Amino acid sequence: AQSVAQPEDQVNVAEGNPLTVKCTYSVSGNPYLFWYVQYPNRGLQFLLKYITGDNLVKGSYGFEAEFNKSQTSFHLKKPSALVSDSALYFCAVRDLRNTGGFKTIFGAGTRLFVKA
Amino acid sequence: DTAVSQTPKYLVTQMGNDKSIKCEQNLGHDTMYWYKQDSKKFLKIMFSYNNKELIINETVPNRFSPKSPDKAHLNLHINSLELGDSAVYFCASSHQDRGTDTQYFGPGTRLTVL
Numbered sequence: 001a002q003s004v005a006q007p008e009d010q011v012n013v014a015e016g017n018p019l020t021v022k023c024t025y026s027v028s029g030n031p032y033l034f035w036y037v038q039y040p041n042r043g044l045q046f047l048l049k050y051i052t053g054d055n056l057v058k059g060s061y062g063f064e065a066e067f068n069k070s071q072t073s074f075h076l077k078k079p080s081a082l083v084s085d086s087a088l089y090f091c092a093v094r095d096l097r098n099t100g101g102f103k104t105i106f107g108a109g110t111r112l113f114v115k116a
Numbered sequence: 117d118t119a120v121s122q123t124p125k126y127l128v129t130q131m132g133n134d135k136s137i138k139c140e141q142n143l144g145h146d147t148m149y150w151y152k153q154d155s156k157k158f159l160k161i162m163f164s165y166n167n168k169e170l171i172i173n174e175t176v177p178n179r180f181s182p183k184s185p186d187k188a189h190l191n192l193h194i195n196s197l198e199l200g201d202s203a204v205y206f207c208a209s210s211h212q213d214r215g216t217d218t219q220y221f222g223p224g225t226r227l228t229v230l
């Protein structure tokens with residue numbers, strides 16, 4: 001079965017500094033990987049995804065993620081953090097089910113706190 | 117226009133009651149989901165419907181019954197509510213036939229069982 005792990009419960013970074021939110025995955029076959037963001041009292045919002053192609057994927061709000069097959073990682077990055085980036089970030093992997101269709105498996109989430 | 121909407125946003129009720137949450141999407145997606153997010157923010161899938169057919173039914177108590185009257189709607193009915201049902205319930209939709217399964221989430225329904 002596919003799985004994702006987010007090793008950090010919380011990441012703290014100063015505004016203007018680069019940020020990284022870590023994600024590692026375990027899949028059989030080619031991975032379909034996603035990052036979602038959840039702001040307080042809101043639903044999750046799609047940020048970006050990796051399916052195939054370039055290892056560096058660009059997404060919304062200036063975020064990008066780097067797919068690294070040898071390290072089975074898909075870390076989320078941003079060159080310069082904003083206070084408004086403070087939120088809960090979820091890494092996810094698509095699991096192809098034997099009975100057909102897909103199920104998305106979400107990591108436990110990492111809370112990003114950007115200090116002014 | 118709200119892409120995925122849920123009603124109600126908040127639901128406070130007594131143990132033992134029956135309640136429903138409604139979800140609608142106007143994105144033309146073929147698949148809809150119910151997720152439960154607990155107090156630690158873990159997100160767990162409960163059900164998924166593809167073209168009105170139930171395709172995912174995780175280990176959820178029988179007290180939870182989803183219903184999809186058409187592709188744009190997925191409702192969740194909960195019987196005999198228990199304290200442990202308190203959580204935020206999210207509806208989501210995607211276009212699985214396009215292969216990537218990017219999901220769009222509703223704003224959530226915060227259920228509090230007293």
